[in-house]
Amino acid sequence: MTQAVVPHMRARGGGAIVHVxxxxxxxxxAGMTAYSLTKAALNNLVGVLDVELRPLGIRVNAVAPQLIATPKNAAMLPPEALAHAVASDAIAEVIAFLAGDAAAPVSGAVLPAYGA
Structure with a gap:
């Protein structure tokens, strides 16, 4: 996805990319080896892309939820596991912040969104 949007952002003089x-x-x-490794690789990718794209005016960040409160997770997990789940709307607000002008000085960051 990043490869697809960078040429357009470069032509516009900048932009913001937010990964999850x-x-x-x-x-x-425990029990999340492949998922954990792929998300760790994504975190490193955010850093690499920041170094490569910041000179072009393109910011790259990520938001890192612990657990998102979704109907699917509610059906699969016991209530105590969902005690600190973050509403999907709250995650969307963090993404909107990172994509917006208010976060202009932020690039290369992975923001935790772990819930209360």
Whole structure:
């Protein structure tokens, strides 16, 4: 996706890319080996893309939820596991912030969104 949007952002003189990572990328989580490793790779990609794209005026960041409160997760997990789940609307607001002008000085960051 990044490869697809960069030429357009470059032509416009800049932009913002926001990826969605996850807490298991930085904190080992049993039973989530492949997921954790791919999200860890994504976190590193954010850093590499920041170095490569910031000179072009393109910011690259990520948001890293722990667990998102969705009907699917509610059906699969016990209520105590969802105690700190973050509403999808709240994650969307963090993404909108990172994509917006208010976050202009932020690039190369992975923002945790772990819930209360």
């Amino acid at each position: 990572s996850a807490r298991p990328a930085t904190e080992p989580t």
